[in-house]
Every structure is written in C-alpha cells, then in structure tokens.
Amino acid sequence: MELIFRKIAQLSASLVFVILAATTIVLYISAKPAIEEFGAQFIFEERWGVEETIELSPSEQAAQDALKLESIESTGESSDGESFVEDDDDFIMDDEDDFITDDDDEEMGSGSQRTKVIYGALVPIVGTIFSTLIAMLFAIPIAMGIAVFLSEIAPGALAKPVGVAIELLASIPSIIYGMWGLFYFGPFIADLFGGNTVSLLVAGLVLGIMVIPFMAALSRDAISTVPDMLKESAYAMGATKLEVIKDVVFPYAKSGIIGSIILSFGRALGETMAVAFVIGGVYQFAGKVTDPTNSIPVVLANSFAESSGLSLSVLFYLALVLFVLSFVVIGVAKFYFLRKK
C-alpha cells in the first residue's frame, strides 16, 4: 500500500515533466516541415503567405538565399515602418527580376522552378514584443502605485476591501478585457489619439490594464513582507514616507517586485484573447502605434482552423517560437529573481 501510494504520487509528479517535454517535442515534430523549409530565417522574414517563384538548382538557390539575407540584413530589426515598406518594395522588385530570368531559363529549357509560399514570423514577433512593452510601460507605474497605496498609504479599513477587489479582478477571464477593449476602450483611444479603433496601442493598453491587478497583487504581497521594524526604525529617524518607501521598502522587496513584473510580462506575452479583439490581425508592421498589426497568439487563434499541410506546420513553428520566448522570460524570473523566498 505504502509503496503503491508512493509510486502513484511519483508518477503524478513526473506527469508534469512528461507533459512539458511532450509539448516541446510534439511542437517540434509538427513544426519540422516548416523548420526545414524556412530555417531560422523564418524569424526574420516579414512576408506572410506571399507566393514566390524560386529556382531549384542548388547554386541559384544559394545565390538567392544570399540575396535575401542581404536584404534582410539591411532591413535589420528596427521598428521603423517607413523603411520596412521601402524594403518591401525592393523585395518585390527583386522577385520580379528573378521571375524574368526564370522565364528566360525556361525558354532556354534549362533549370527547374516552382512556386513557394513564403511565411515569416517577424511581423507577429515584433507585434507581440511591442504590445507587451507598451503594456508594461503602462502597467508598471500604475500597479506600483496601487501596491504602495494599498500597503503604505490607505487606512486598513480601505486597504482590505480594495485589496480583495484587486485580487478578484485578477481572476476575470481575459476575453472580457478583449471585448471591452473592442467596444469601449478602442473607440475611446481612437478619439483621443486618432487612428483606428483596433491598433497596436489599444492592444498594448488593454494588455496593460489586464495585468495591472495581477502585478499589483503580487507586488503588494512582496511589499508586505518588509518587516515593520525596519520601517519604524526609518520613521524614527525622521524619514518621510517617500524616503521609507524608496530606501527601505523597495530595496527589501526588490526581488519580489521584479519577479512580479516579469511574471506579468510572461502573462502578457502569451495572452491571446485580450489582444485578439483589438490588434487588428493584419500582417503588417505598425508604422505608427495607432496602426493595426499582429501578434503570435492571435495568428495562432485566427488561422489554425483553416490551415493544413505546410501552413499548419508554420503555425506550429510559430507556437514553438512563442513557447521558447515565454519559457525564457519565466525562466529568468524564476532563476534570477525569485530564487530566494
């Protein structure tokens, strides 16, 4: 009995590991055709679902790869929409040149060719990262304000119910935030800053509002671990509240607060529903923050059902990229900031 119980418990515990490993492996296997097709270049390629005619002869192919790489290097990873558009034009022109030579080749009866659909993840990756950054820029000051307010400023009678309310708000399903963003917040932002009701900015802000309660609750918990004795000593020396918070509370609770920020970052990174409504879902860089763009989870949510073959494999590749990205973020949080409890 004892032994059986122990074994079953151990099995359950290993299940966590098995699932995680299986996820990685299954995603990799499913993404393999796309990985073989596009390689690491997938991450830096900005076109999605664009047909391109390519040569099959190896030397030509290598030449073209070099050409593409060159263009991509010149494009770099800057978020400047204008330059991207220009580079895009270059791309198209290059393609046309190739096309003409291809035709010539065919007339001469040498060289084989086929059309290949190019998929690139750069737009959703940049969209994901930027929307998350906007969310963080917006959420961090407000969440810290709430955490400090709850733990240091508000009287107990107010801090308790507001604290509970914040924790409850953290549990509201993300789809609610997305829906509110689409029907109320998006138009509000469009009135304020101009532009579209669905845009990178709206997506980032909705994400920010979504993680505020989560971040505030975690930071408040971190701040409340500061021993009263430390704070009282500082007050006794005549420090003001700002000085106590800045020089005593924050340094003491630093790792917890940074941890809460990174966990929120990870949550915003992989968030689907809050963003799906408001980011627009177009494969285009946002030249201005008020332009629509795309993010990895949204691409996955929107195009999974109607994909098959290579395009499905591409989506798995994308999921793998997201998985690795969030894995790294959470890993950093866990191993560098939350190590000591």
Place this chain on the structure above:
Amino acid sequence: MRLLMNRLFLIFSTLAALVGLFFLAWILYTLCAKGIVGLNLDIFTKDLIDGGLRNVIVGQIMMSGVATIIGIPVGILAGIYLQEYGGNSKSTEFLRDLSDVMMSAPSIVVGTFVYAIVVVPTGHTSGWAGVLALFILMVPIIVRTTDDMLKLVPIELREAGIAIGASKYHVTMNIVVRYAKAGILTGILLAFARVVGETAPLIYTSGSSEFWSTDLTSTFPSLTVSIYNLATMPDDEMVQLGWTGAFLLTTMVLIINLLGRYASNKKRS
C-alpha cells in the same frame, strides 16, 4: 523640499491607484450594464441556435468539471510527492520549477499541443480535446497550492504520527492532508475558476457548437468560444448575446473565487 517631494509622491501613488481602479471599474460597469439588459429566461432554457446560452454554459461547465475531476487526484498526488516524499533534493526542486513554468505557459500553446496530439489524429474537434487542454492548464495550479499548503503543516504532527507507529501513507493521508484540506480546496476552486474562463486553448480543440450536446467525443459547445464568435459578428443581437454570456461568465468566475476565499478564511479563524 523633502516634505514637498513626499507629498507629490503620495499624490502620485494615490492617483495611479485611482486611474487603475477607474479602468477596472469601467470594465465591470460596462459588463453589468450591457450584460444584465440581455438577461432573461430564454438565456437559460434555449440553446445557442435559438438565441439562448443553455447549451454553451452547460458545455463549458462540463468540460471544466471533467478536467477538474481528472486533475484533482493527479495534482494533489503530485503536490504530496513534492512535499512529503521529494524533500528538498535537486530533482524535486526541478519538478517544482517546471510546474511553475507550466503554470505560466501561454494557454494558446497548450491548445496547439492538444490539437497536434488529439485533433489531428482523430480528424475533428472534440470535447475530450478541450478537457485535455484544460486539464494540462489546471494541474500545475493544483500542484502548486497543494505543495504550498502541505508546507504549512507543522512537522510535529508528522512526527507524532510516525511515533505512534503509523505508516507514512497513513500519516500523509489522515493527518497531513486532513490538516491542509481547506487550503487544498481553495486551490482547487481557484484552479477551476481559472480554467472555466479559458478561451484560447478551446478555440480549435473543442471548437464550439450551437446545439445541445453532452457527448464529449464530438465538437462541444463552449461558452467562452461562443462569446468570442458572437462578439465579432456584425449582428447587434448576436453581440448582445455575447455580452450576456460575458456577464454570466464573469459572475460565475467571481462567485467561485469568493467561495475559495471563504473556504480558506473559515479554516484560519
């Protein structure tokens, strides 16, 4: 100057708190204002195809419920292993970290995983695929809370149990787990509340159906996926139905959360 800075800082924090709370209040207000309007008996007695939400609500609860029923033993046993048998060895710590990583893994990735292992081989979306996705999301949460709650059990209780000759299994099940029961229950309720509001992993695992169904082997009605579909429709009536669904979903999640708090408070007092 110091006092001025201090005052400015306090005003800033309070303002930040107010801004944050303002947005959150705004969300709740629209949710209630838009949601309650559409509330009527038809919502609970008719299926989605006839303009009600009965089938999707039942479907959502059923999927989350089945996931919870499977997830409870697995999660609790894993938590028990980590705390009672694993000790503080390297591998236990590793499993603990992995479980935490999984807890914050993007839910859409879990959806793609289940799609690859269930939907692709069977060729269609099904309730079981949705259950599996929710199960994967919920287990790490239960593991984490069970682990934390068992940590709070005083070591003396275990020693006393061992001292009178009880086996480790008996001590664990009859003393340790019993002591931590309320906390574990809270964890389960919170995990349930979390998965009941999940949308992303269900979109292409369970899909959503407009018809009444309790057959988990076929495409299954889901409230959250239906809300997503309804809200993006051009028809105002559909959008209204989506808001009502959103209101009901939020109410459900908040009530379960309050129940969870109540369970853990009762224990402490």
